[in-house]
Amino acid sequence: MSWAEKALLEVLERSGTVEADAGGRWPLYADPVSGGWTTTARGSWTGGFWTGLLWLRAIMSGDPADRATAISRTASLDPWIWADTGARGLIFWYGTAFGVAEGDALAATLRERAAGACLDAYVPELGLVPWGGAFGGPRELARVDGLPGLMQLLRLAGPDGAVAARTQLDLQFALTAGERQLRPAWQALPDGTWEPHLALPPGWSRTAAWLSLAVADTGDGDRRRALLAHPQVAARFAARSPAVPCARPGGPPDTSAAAIEAVAALKLAARADQHEAARLRDRAAAVLRELVSAHLRDGRLLDGCYDLDHGMATCHELVWGDFFLAVGLAVLTGAIDPFAC
Known part of the structure; x- marks a missing residue:
């Protein structure tokens, strides 16, 4: 079993345990120490x-x-x-x-x-x-x-x-x-x-991530090239850039942004020429490996930042961080198609 397959299994097993304990409520973010979830009644x-x-x-x-x-x-x-x-x-x-x-x-x-x-x-x-x-x-x-x-x-x-x-x-x-x-x-x-x-x-950490994900799903080559030419987006997909961006300049890391970016890179790679596809896929694999090796504990992707300005869950496990990490790992291992979701 590869490192990516093992990590994917851990995240999915964790989701089953959390679901069994949630009592019908919706997980939102979890304490990095106790692992206890803050939940909502309707899912937000x-x-x-x-x-x-x-x-x-x-x-x-x-x-x-x-x-x-x-x-x-x-x-x-x-x-x-x-x-x-x-x-x-x-x-x-x-x-x-x-x-x-x-x-x-x-x-x-x-x-x-x-x-x-x-x-x-x-x-x-x-x-x-x-x-x-x-x-x-x-x-x-x-x-x-x-x-x-x-x-x-x-x-x-x-x-x-x-x-x-x-x-x-x-x-x-x-x-x-x-x-x-x-x-x-x-x-x-x-x-x-x-x-x-x-x-x-x-300077919000998820700006490039969400924009890249949306563009990747369009299949528009001109829009993809314009996206990758933007200096801030290009920096996020560069091989030597830090795998995990800060929630804002000088702030804590936001692993959820990195997970979204990895999925976006895999989708962009699927519709790129051979050279660009290899570069983007390598970047996605490097980001996912960093997330797994440095931030994943017992199926929990830690160090996500929900809302720094309001001091809300600034170094926590975030439900969308877990989701995009799992999707990225599933695509990387070939378990699902890049555009399965």
């Missing part, structure tokens, strides 16, 4: 990652009981379909993708309904599905973490959805990557222009 914006992790566990184990658990969690995502949030892409794409691939009718129906709801939430005057007010703050924000998953869901909603997806990606890419410094969040102004918004600060 991370519920799709937990559901997706349970689906991956079911795929790898082949156990009908694991499949039943994943199906049950999928059904529990339903209340989020009409929530006022651009995070529905994160919730419903990653929460249903494996289930749909496994032929689960519930996951397919839920994904179809979520795609329609996302298109209904699209605001042509803004050119996007706004971040929304479900988690507080201004509604009319363009946030880079609103791209992954949402683009795929919109495209499933037919020709109008495909246009909306392209328009939103073009807008967010221009806002986020239009300057030398990546800017993750922007607010709409009454005159139709946009200004940077500090909902997410400049």
